[in-house]
Amino acid sequence: MIKAGIIGGAGYTAGELIRILINHKQVSIDFIYSTSNAGNFVYEVHQDLLGTVDYKFTNKINADVDVVFLCLGHGNSSKFLSENQFSKNTKIIDLSNDFRLEKDAVFQENEYIYGLPELYKTAIQKANYIANPGCFATAIQLAMIPLALNNFIEDDIHVNAVTGATGAGTSLSSTTHFTWRDNNFSHYKPFTHQHLGEIHQTVQKLQPNFSNEIHFLPNRGNFSRGIFATAYTKFDGSEEDAKSIYDEFYKDAAFTFVSENPLHLKQVVNTNKCLVHVQKLNNQLLITSCIDNLLKGASGQAVQNMNLMFGFEETEGLQLKANFF
Structure with a gap:
């Protein structure tokens, strides 16, 4: 057993x-x-854990713990690590955006590996420090x-993506109140979302001649x-060419699967899966991608990375069924 x-x-x-x-x-x-909650029972905040822990x-x-997960707001992980020291044997998995870009990847002489298992599995297995990808960035990449x-x-790549209210975190704002969010829909940060940096970084690394735009709404x-x-x-x-490319790339992926049929969110909510569907329409290839933003887009992927880092079965603790009904 390891301590977290x-x-x-x-x-x-x-x-x-x-x-x-x-x-x-x-x-x-x-x-x-x-x-802010020191001394309080965890179930007083996470009420779904009442009777469980x-x-x-x-x-x-x-x-001296074996692994630490940083579940802090963006910009706060580097501050916390500057003020608190862990042992050299402690592996760190950061869920903020502090270390995701290559220009920020080295901090306190430690290099953070970008934790997208479908692409960097071998590097993650050897890593001591992981920058967990963003939720939108995971689905789009x-x-x-x-x-x-x-x-x-x-x-150019055109992306339109919608996220649930939990993507905004627990802090209340004018757009997270139930009376505003219920029966409502809106866009935000058009073409300027912070996850664009890591998406561009990955695409340009894989295809160095890519010089077009990624338009993300x-x-x-x-x-x-x-x-x-x-x-x-x-x-x-052709559409068959595209399907063959996707099937081949994801054939050994533990959690990403290519679907023959159009997707919907209930297939992935409460799981660590990413489902992908491709369809050719005229001269455009349409790719649909679905994830749970809190699991494959955050905590589930963090545990997947931990499993790889410690040599555990990649799927350990993550065999979760979708809430389909």
Whole structure:
């Protein structure tokens, strides 16, 4: 058994992480850090854990844990690590965007590997520090990677994606109140979303001659969790060519699957899966990608990375069934 610590224990991603780790055969939770909730029972915040765990939040860390998950707001992970030291044997998985870009990947002389298992599995297995991808970035990259690897992106990429309310975190704002979100729909950060940086980085690394634009329009949905992303770009090959490319690339993936049929969100919510569907319409290839933003887009992928880092079965603790009904 390895010991795990969670920093920023009161948020949605931490709640999902706890839910996964308490059922993981190889992990015990050593501490759950939250300065604002120190001394309180975890189930007082994560009420779905009432009767399941009796942990209390703490404002102290154990510097010698085997792995620590940073579930902090963007910009706060680097600050926390500057103020708190872990042992050289502690592996760190950061769920913020602090270390995802190559220009930010080295911090305190430690290099953070970009934690997209479908692309960087071998590097993750050897890594001590992981930058967990963003939720939108995960869904969109898994839609585009097979094309980029084969140098088939010859035009701009247009992406429209909608996320559930949990993507905004636990802090209330004018667009997260129930009365605003219910029966409502809107876009935000058009063509400027912060996940574009890591998406561009991956596409350009896989296809160095890519010089076109990625036009990304993110949307707020009136549901709690999930991301439904559609991307389209010019494609000269046939639909069968495209399906063959995607089938080949994802044939050994533990959690990403190519569907023969159009997708819907209920297929992935509450799972660590990404489902992908491709369809050729006129000269455009339409790629649909669906994930649960809190699992494959955050905590589930973090545990998947942990499994790879420690040599566990990649799917351990993550065999979750979708809430289909």
